[in-house]
Amino acid sequence: xxxxxxxxxxxxxxxxxxxxxxxxxxxxxxxxxxxxxxxxxxxxxxxxxxxxxxxxxxxxxxxxxxxxxxxxxxxxxxxxxxxxxxxxxxxxxxxxxxxxxxxxxxxxxxxxxxxxxxxxxxxxxxxxxxxxxxxxxxxxxxxxxxxxxxxxxxxxxxxxxxxxxxxxxxxxxxxxxxxxxxxxxxxxxxxxxxxxxxxxxxxxxxxxxxxxxxxxxxxxxxxxxxxxxxxxxxxxxxxxxxxxxxxxxxxxxxxxxxxxxxxxxxxxxxxxxxxxxxxxxxxxxxxxxxxxxx
Numbered sequence: 549x550x551x552x553x554x555x556x557x558x559x560x561x562x563x564x565x566x567x568x569x570x571x572x573x574x575x576x577x578x579x580x581x582x583x584x585x586x587x588x589x590x591x592x593x594x595x596x597x598x599x600x601x602x603x604x605x606x607x608x609x610x611x612x613x614x615x616x617x618x619x620x621x622x623x624x625x626x627x628x629x630x631x632x633x634x635x636x637x638x639x640x641x642x643x644x645x646x647x648x649x650x651x652x653x654x655x656x657x658x659x660x661x662x663x664x665x666x667x668x669x670x671x672x673x674x675x676x677x678x679x680x681x682x683x684x685x686x687x688x689x690x691x692x693x694x695x696x697x698x699x700x701x702x703x704x705x706x707x708x709x710x711x712x713x714x715x716x717x718x719x720x721x722x723x724x725x726x727x728x729x730x731x732x733x734x735x736x737x738x739x740x741x742x743x744x745x746x747x748x749x750x751x752x753x754x755x756x757x758x759x760x761x762x763x764x765x766x767x768x769x770x771x772x773x774x775x776x777x778x779x780x781x782x783x784x785x786x787x788x789x790x791x792x793x794x795x796x797x798x799x800x801x802x803x804x805x806x807x808x809x810x811x812x813x814x815x816x817x818x819x820x821x822x823x824x825x826x827x828x829x830x831x832x833x834x835x836x837x838x839x840x841x842x
Contacts, residue, residue, distance in 0.1 A: 586673070591644065592840070593620060595651040596678035598644065599670045605642070613840065614644055619777070619802055619814060621836035623751075626775060627652035629832050630823045632749035636774075637661065638690045638737065638761060639754040642670040643683075649749070650682055657682045659744060663689040663699055663732035684744075690754065691734035692763035699732040711757040736764025741772070748823075752778035759784045762791060769795050773819040777802050780815055789815065796820045805830040805837075 588597040592613045614620045637646040640660035801807040802814035809815045
């Protein structure tokens, strides 16, 4: 989350004991890295063990469900209803949604786009251990053009690293920690259509850089027209939802069934005339939410 956070969120991160410990430079710089051992964890909805780091993925170690069970239920509903052949995971992090889709769709293939070296280590380890030959890893950031871009590493949780958008980062806002910057390769998604099967399902979660992804994916959205689930920063909401509406997409919140995308952070975009129709998908989503929360 690169956007500004709420007052209550700031209070929680200021006073919660664990978050206060993370703000200590010795703890964040020396203690957490020493305790941050690699481990394997079976997570809800995924058919194989996933490589994690003890401290940075502590929420998964404690609870084997994802931190966004409602959205995970939506992913399963899309898989059950549309049976996608190719899934593009843009901003794959440690690959959880790709592993979820591949577990749910036995014949699907996934392409994981991820520039963060630490996340790539986790993805490659999971892929290698379970010999997941249906997954391709692209070690790059999706953007508007080919080249290299500055990437800010999340040295606290590995959940909110992202391209430098010239604004305060989540970790900087909450923990006051100076973050390391690296150069990463970048490429437009349209260029990937040349030598890869076109996706019918796409996830985009790039911590505020989604406008760059969209700028490099004009052909993808206008000609291929996949189902899209994406996280959208407030400053990008009007432009990107307007673009998709003009291309013939119906927009919904990806946070709860039967709700419109009205300023919501997570958006479901369904191409009109596609394989998915809203009513059956919403029914399937509700059913999967019951399973996740049961």
